[in-house]
Structures are given as structure tokens and as C-alpha cells.
Amino acid sequence: xxxxxxxxxxxxxxxxxxxxxxxxxxxxxxxxxxxxxxxxxxxxxxxxxxxxxxxxxxxxxxxxxxxxxxxxxxxxxxxxxxxxxxxxxxxxxxxxxxxxxxxxxxxxxxxxxxxxxxxxxxxxxxxxxxxxxxxxxxxxxxxxxxxxxxxxxxxxx
Amino acid sequence: xxxxxxxxxxxxxxxxxxxxxxxxxxxxxxxxxxxxxxxxxxxxxxxxxxxxxxxxxxxxxxxxxxxxxxxxxxxxxxxxxxxxxxxxxxxxxxxxxxxxxx
Numbered sequence: 001x002x003x004x005x006x007x008x009x010x011x012x013x014x015x016x017x018x019x020x021x022x023x024x025x026x027x028x029x030x031x032x033x034x035x036x037x038x039x040x041x042x043x044x045x046x047x048x049x050x051x052x053x054x055x056x057x058x059x060x061x062x063x064x065x066x067x068x069x070x071x072x073x074x075x076x077x078x079x080x081x082x083x084x085x086x087x088x089x090x091x092x093x094x095x096x097x098x099x100x101x102x103x104x105x106x107x108x109x110x111x112x113x114x115x116x117x118x119x120x121x122x123x124x125x126x127x128x129x130x131x132x133x134x135x136x137x138x139x140x141x142x143x144x145x146x147x148x149x150x151x152x153x154x155x156x157x
Numbered sequence: 158x159x160x161x162x163x164x165x166x167x168x169x170x171x172x173x174x175x176x177x178x179x180x181x182x183x184x185x186x187x188x189x190x191x192x193x194x195x196x197x198x199x200x201x202x203x204x205x206x207x208x209x210x211x212x213x214x215x216x217x218x219x220x221x222x223x224x225x226x227x228x229x230x231x232x233x234x235x236x237x238x239x240x241x242x243x244x245x246x247x248x249x250x251x252x253x254x255x256x257x258x259x
Contacts, residue, residue, distance in 0.1 A: 037201045037202055037216055038216065041214070042216075042218040042219075050168075078222060079222045079223075080222070081226075083228075097252045098220060101220050102186065103218055103220060105217070105218055106217075106218055106220040107215060107216065107217045107218065107220075107221055108215070108216045108217075108219060109213060109214070109215045109216075109229065110213065110214040110215075110216070111212075111213055111229075112210070112211055112212045112213065112231070114173065114212060114231070114232050114233045115212050115213050115229060115231040115232075115233050116229070116230035116231060116232065117216075118229055118230045119213075119227075119228070119229050120226070120227070120228035120229070121215075121221060121222075121225065121226055121227050121228070122221070122222040122225065122226045123220055123221055123222055124182075124184070124219075124221070124222050124223075125220075
């Protein structure tokens, strides 16, 4: 079983395969977080389109329970540290949308029930933009945003 | 050598995971010195498992920075547990690394 799993994990790069493995009982049938990579959402060129593709809705309630930590001014748009923290309960996912990027949806983190409402990463920003955190908790969407001023963009050549 | 560096530290019941991956994260929008577009090459999915159970899956677009950094927290982990991080990119490449929670 152990060696089988090892082999399997090496080969399994797509969520589809993981789904098959769960079906075959290779993995414990816990909640599987890996959905298929949402290409249409990542390809969307507006925030609304990305939201619609990702969540089926553009409506997110602004919440004071979400904190977006990012620099006020990013000197280097290629590396902008962004941390999202939320005190909301039953958090299912945290997504980060950089409104003025060519493709606004930057990242989406699916969280298991034992994960805390906290993610931190580094993003590229083409120009000054609002960074919006969209938290899906208990089936509802909540958001908070912070403006980051970019002096040198990180998306161009 | 693995392209992933993972640190996981337990403080009480909460485990903080920090990971650094080596990857170009090419957006597909840049051009090389002769003006030809550089094809997009970026990590699309990062899966993190604690003792074989998924705790976090990150879905990424090309706007995550080069050599991506990722941090998150979860409860229910203890020192000595195994943590596994795997990534896969848009070219079908993948890598994974295991760490012991300290």
C-alpha cells in the first residue's frame, strides 16, 4: 500500500487522477480539495469575469474579519508579499485577486477543515492595483481589499 | 535535488508550514532579447498533505512570483508527523518533498 501510494503520487499530477484514486480506494476518502485547475477563471481578464468563473457570482460581502496584509508601496512589482488572514469560521477557500493585472485571479487556496484561515504568498503586479481577498466560508463569499502602489511593474519584459 | 524547501513547525496545536519552490513562473507575456515571446511556464497546483490527508491545495495562475513562497497553518499536527508538498506545472512537470514537523 505504502509503495503503491508513492508510485501513484509520483504519477498523479492532475486532480482527475486523484479523483480516480479516491474512487479506487487508494487514498482515504477524505474531503478532496484538488479541483480541476480552473483555466477559465485564471484566463479571465476582468475581476468580475474571474469571480463568475471561479464562484459563479460576483457578489462578495465586505468583511472586517478578513485582513489583507501587503505593502502600501511595492518598489518591485515582481515580488509583492501578500498575506490573507481571516477569523471567519468554516473557511473553504481563500482567493487572491489583483484587479489591475492582465489576468486578475492570482491564486486560490482550498483549505481543509483543520486548516487555519491564513495564507501567505508572493505575487507579481503589473501596476498599482487593489489586491482583493475573497474568502469562501460556509458557502458564502466575503471579501476585503488593500491598494498596493507599484513603482516598477513585474509583469512586462 | 528537490526544487522544494519545506519547514513545518508545531507551536501547541497549530502547525505553521513555510515552503519555497524553485520555478521560473513565466507568465507568457514576456519577450526574449530577440523579441520572441517566452512561453508560459508556471506552477498550477500545489498540494500539501499531513500524514496522507490533504490540508491545503493551492491553485495558482502565472502571476505568482518566480520561485514561489507559500505559507499556511493548520491544526491537528504534532512534532514528528510527516508533511508532503507536491507541485505540478502547466507543462506537466511535477516535484514533491517531504518534511517532518519540528
